[in-house]
Amino acid sequence: MADDHAKAGCERLFKRFDYNGDGKISLTELADALKALGSSSPDEVRQRMEEIDKDRDGFISLEELFDFQHANPDLMKEVIKQL
Numbered sequence: 001m002a003d004d005h006a007k008a009g010c011e012r013l014f015k016r017f018d019y020n021g022d023g024k025i026s027l028t029e030l031a032d033a034l035k036a037l038g039s040s041s042p043d044e045v046r047q048r049m050e051e052i053d054k055d056r057d058g059f060i061s062l063e064e065l066f067d068f069q070h071a072n073p074d075l076m077k078e079v080i081k082q083l
Contacts, residue, residue, distance in 0.1 A: 010069045010076065014062050025061035 017033035018025050025033070030052075031045045039045075052060045052068045069076040 006042065006069060006076070007066065010066055014065050018024065025065070026059055026081075029047055034039065 002053050014025065017029055019032065027045065027049055030049055031040070031042075034045055034048065035042060049058075049060070054063050054067065055061075055065055
């Protein structure tokens with residue numbers, strides 16, 4: 001049940017930051033999202049993109065965000081709380 005709650009939170013987060021609704025989060029959308037959450041360093045944005053974008057296509061898919069959430073549950077809980 002807790003896993004379903006975390007997944008739902010991740011989906012809400014993804015939809016909120018996929019500004020253009022194309023089903024993926026671009027570097028620009030990630031930068032805007034991190035800025036809204038209080039982080040705006042270009043280096044931090046690039047680092048997060050590299051961490052999350054496992055297929056290196058330059059976008060974050062919902063599946064990649066789920067994987068990141070699974071690997072970093074405490075970090076993602078804090079981000080989701082800010083929604």
